[in-house]
Every structure is written in C-alpha cells, then in structure tokens.
Amino acid sequence: MLWAALLVLPGAGCKSEAAEPTTQPEAPAATYLQSSTLLGEYSTSAVAARVSDIPFVGALAKYPIKVYRLTYRTHDAAGKEVTASGALLVPQVAQALPLLSYQHGTISPAQEDRAPSYYSSRSEIWSAMSVLAANGYIVSAPDYLGYGASKALAHPYEHAATLASASADMLRAAREFCAQQKVTLNKKNFLLGYSEGGFATMALHKLLEEQHASEFTVTASAPGAGAYHKTAFAKYILESQEPLDFLSSYVWVLRTYNQVYGLNRPLTYYFNQPYATQLQSDPFGNVPKLPAQLFTSQLRTSVLNGTDQVLLAAFQANDIYDWQPKAPLALFHGTADDYVPYFNSEDAYKAMQARGATQVELRPIEGGDHFSSAATYTLGAYAFISQYY
Structure with missing residues (x-):
C-alpha cells in the first residue's frame, strides 16, 4: 500500500513545474573528488526487474540511470587525510534534481563486496536505491572508512564523527562531479539510512545543520533503527x-x-x-x-x-539523540527490535521535542524486529521524503 501511495505522491513520478534554483556554477577545481569511474548504465526496465517480486515498485523507475564509483578526500578519526569511496547513482534526465545521501547498514569485513562502490547484487543500493535514483534522485552512497578505497583501514564502527564526515565529504565530491559533468542540482538534500545507516544518517543531519548550514540545507531525513542513545x-x-x-x-x-x-x-x-x-x-x-x-x-x-x-x-x-533538528525528520523503528532497542528512537523523539523541534515524527513499526522492519522502513521513508520533493 505504501508503494502504491508513492505512485501518486509529488516526486514519485509527477514532477513540479515550478523552477528550482540551481547550484550549477562553472565547474570549480575539485577539492574533494579524486576520481570517477563509470560502473554501468541501466535502463528503467533493468532497474524495475530487480524489484519485480514487490508489486508496484518497478513502476517507480521513470528514468535510466548511470552508476559511478567516486573516490574522494576525507579524514579519519585522528584527522589524517585519507581516500574514501562511494557510489553515485545519476538519473538520466534533463532537469535539476535533488541529492540524496544514503548511509548503508552494518557490513562485516567478510562482506566487503556489499559496500556501495562495488554496486554488486549483494549491496543495499543495488535494488531499492537504484529504483529511487530512477525516480529522480541523485543518490550519494558513501562506503564509509574501512571499505572500498579505504578497506586497509579498520572501519570505525558506530563512531558518529567519522560516519558523518565521510558521508558529508562524499556529498561534496558528488557536487563536484555533477559540476564537472554538467548535471544540474537543485538545492534539496535528503538523508536516509537504516541500522548503522540510521545512526550515520542522524549524525550527518546533526553535522550539516550545526556546522555546515551555509553549505548544505537538509530538506528532510528519515533515519531508521539507529543506536542514537x-x-x-x-x-x-x-x-x-x-x-x-x-x-x-x-x-x-x-x-x-x-x-x-x-x-x-x-x-x-x-x-x-x-x-x-x-x-x-x-x-x-x-x-x-x-x-x-x-x-x-x-x-x-x-x-x-x-x-x-x-x-x-x-x-x-556518540549520544546523538538530544539536539534540535530544523528540517523535517521521521524516526522509524520496530517496537520489538531486539538488536537496537526501540527506546533509542523514542528517547530521541522526546529529547528533540523538549528542545523545541517542531518537525520531528516518531514512526513506530508495531511488532517489528530489526530485520522484519527493514522493508517497512524503506517504504515509509520513501513516502516521507517524497512529500518534500
């Protein structure tokens, strides 16, 4: 039902006629971006085929996409400059599009090929995020430190600062790439992620609003099942x-x-x-x-x-539950989550409300555990951000 609702939501197929201000100056010299490699080009039917087992979802694929592997400069927890990587999914359509930063969930070292920049069928971005890109979002998917180009490093698991900075610097590299390739961006920035990705999404939202508001305006974010407290x-x-x-x-x-x-x-x-x-x-x-x-x-x-x-x-x-977000934020969490308990999102919701946040919502997934809630999160998060497309 949520997927069906997406088909009629603004941004889920029907695009606004109003012109968006763009961020498309002359391409500056790259500060963060180091390299880009085309991984593949995919038709709408090819993207839709990946979700053929879910009714209606394939209909969201409106545009063919190109997928790139970017490498970029960022810093580790000690402040040392390192090279990181990620995937960038670009819809092939001649209009200004928003950026969406997608933070992936936990990947063990043995699951290296699940990192976004490999764009393998085992990766989270292979199906669901590809559909979202084919619906009109430029998807920036950082590997984080410890995967892809930085796989020689230990992944700083659940470390808010480096998850946020690696994601923010990937967004900067994505902007530089779009400027070089004459891909027009509008000024909207969306944030999604579940589990460790939910924690990373919350950390990124907090970082962008508190330290980089003049550079990035968060349009809406939807973290899921993160260990915020x-x-x-x-x-x-x-x-x-x-x-x-x-x-x-x-x-x-x-x-x-x-x-x-x-x-x-x-x-x-x-x-x-x-x-x-x-x-x-x-x-x-x-x-x-x-x-x-x-x-x-x-x-x-x-x-x-x-x-x-x-x-x-x-x-x-690494307590990132108690602050005041300005952009709309929806907290999704299974009420029966025995991996990352529900109180993490409930505590965040109450603390944010107490600080005066007016656009924060708590979206309980009744009876859902950490894994059974993932699909419901994905559908609900898409529906939530589509309101602001």
Missing part, C-alpha cells in the same frame, strides 16, 4: 540478565571506541577469558549470548555505577 544502550546491555543475540556487534563498538578515543586497554579489561584471548586472534569470532558471561564484572560495575568516566565519555560523545 549510546550511553543508555550500553547500560541496557551490561545490566541485561537475558541472552542477547547480537553481542558480537557490541564487541565491535567497544573495540572501536577503545582505539578511537585512545583508551588502549587490554581486551581482558572488557571481556572474560577465554573470550578475550579468542577475540584477540579473531575479532569477529563467536561470543556467548549472556552479557555476564562475556563482559567482566569490573566493566559492568564501573559503567553501571558511573565510575568509568573515560569510557562513559566515549559513549556520550
């Missing part, structure tokens, strides 16, 4: 007496913060034996489901009673 999430995990199915992801977050924030503690501080030794040799190995089995009593006690100020400061640096 890191401090509360950490305490939820460490005090849980129930089995948790996704502790390996939380191990990854701890390893990232241990390195990025210079804590450099031995793994034995965080994890009981034999798991500390096992994780030292295989960081993505299996771990037990019970938090008390995996995490040391020292870690659990010091976080829960507030005495580990250094680690708590790292969590707080």
Whole structure:
C-alpha cells in the first residue's frame, strides 16, 4: 500500500513545474573528488526487474540511470587525510534534481563486496536505491572508512564523527562531479539510512545543520533503527540478565571506541577469558549470548555505577539523540527490535521535542524486529521524503 501511495505522491513520478534554483556554477577545481569511474548504465526496465517480486515498485523507475564509483578526500578519526569511496547513482534526465545521501547498514569485513562502490547484487543500493535514483534522485552512497578505497583501514564502527564526515565529504565530491559533468542540482538534500545507516544518517543531519548550514540545507531525513542513545544502550546491555543475540556487534563498538578515543586497554579489561584471548586472534569470532558471561564484572560495575568516566565519555560523545533538528525528520523503528532497542528512537523523539523541534515524527513499526522492519522502513521513508520533493 505504501508503494502504491508513492505512485501518486509529488516526486514519485509527477514532477513540479515550478523552477528550482540551481547550484550549477562553472565547474570549480575539485577539492574533494579524486576520481570517477563509470560502473554501468541501466535502463528503467533493468532497474524495475530487480524489484519485480514487490508489486508496484518497478513502476517507480521513470528514468535510466548511470552508476559511478567516486573516490574522494576525507579524514579519519585522528584527522589524517585519507581516500574514501562511494557510489553515485545519476538519473538520466534533463532537469535539476535533488541529492540524496544514503548511509548503508552494518557490513562485516567478510562482506566487503556489499559496500556501495562495488554496486554488486549483494549491496543495499543495488535494488531499492537504484529504483529511487530512477525516480529522480541523485543518490550519494558513501562506503564509509574501512571499505572500498579505504578497506586497509579498520572501519570505525558506530563512531558518529567519522560516519558523518565521510558521508558529508562524499556529498561534496558528488557536487563536484555533477559540476564537472554538467548535471544540474537543485538545492534539496535528503538523508536516509537504516541500522548503522540510521545512526550515520542522524549524525550527518546533526553535522550539516550545526556546522555546515551555509553549505548544505537538509530538506528532510528519515533515519531508521539507529543506536542514537549510546550511553543508555550500553547500560541496557551490561545490566541485561537475558541472552542477547547480537553481542558480537557490541564487541565491535567497544573495540572501536577503545582505539578511537585512545583508551588502549587490554581486551581482558572488557571481556572474560577465554573470550578475550579468542577475540584477540579473531575479532569477529563467536561470543556467548549472556552479557555476564562475556563482559567482566569490573566493566559492568564501573559503567553501571558511573565510575568509568573515560569510557562513559566515549559513549556520550556518540549520544546523538538530544539536539534540535530544523528540517523535517521521521524516526522509524520496530517496537520489538531486539538488536537496537526501540527506546533509542523514542528517547530521541522526546529529547528533540523538549528542545523545541517542531518537525520531528516518531514512526513506530508495531511488532517489528530489526530485520522484519527493514522493508517497512524503506517504504515509509520513501513516502516521507517524497512529500518534500
């Protein structure tokens, strides 16, 4: 039903006749963009065929698209300049179009080919984002650090600052590419992403509005199922007496913060034996489901009673739920999410309202878990941003 609704929403086929101001000056010298490679050209029927199992969705493909792999300059968590990459999907239509930044979900190192710049059938952008591009959005899809051109680096998992900066610099590279190729942009910028991509989308929205408002105006964003309230999430995990199915992801977050924030503690501080030794040799190995089995009593006690100020400061640096967005923002989240609990979006909604945000919506996906909610999120997010096309 949501897909059917999209067919009659503005921007989902019927384009406004009103002229949009453009950002199409003479192409400047590239500051961020390093290289571009054409990965392929796809007809509307080819794009539609990828979603043929979902009724009505293929009808959203209005324009053929070209897909490029961009490499661009950005910075790592220590401020060092590095080369990153991403995919840029460009509809082939002669009118000014908006940019849409799509932040992908969690990709393990073993899933490198799922990064957007590979544009493989295993990538999130292969089907759904291609349809969105074929509907009239120029889609910028950063790989983040740790994938694609920067795969030699460790991915800074759930680190808000580098997820946001890598995504923002990809947008800058996309603008430079469009200027070089005479692709006309209007001034609208949309943001989407689910799971780690939801967290990255929220971080990017916050960064653009608070630090780069003169450069980018966020038109609307729709983050889904992100871990926005890191401090509360950490305490939820460490005090849980129930089995948790996704502790390996939380191990990854701890390893990232241990390195990025210079804590450099031995793994034995965080994890009981034999798991500390096992994780030292295989960081993505299996771990037990019970938090008390995996995490040391020292870690659990010091976080829960507030005495580990250094680690708590790292969590707080990644709390991105409590701020005042100006652009329309819809928070999508499954109410039965046992991977990233629903309270992350609920806390963000309440905190933003308390700060005076007037265009924030909470969109619960009733009974949905982290994975079953993904399709509903995608449909709802498309419908939400289409109102502002």
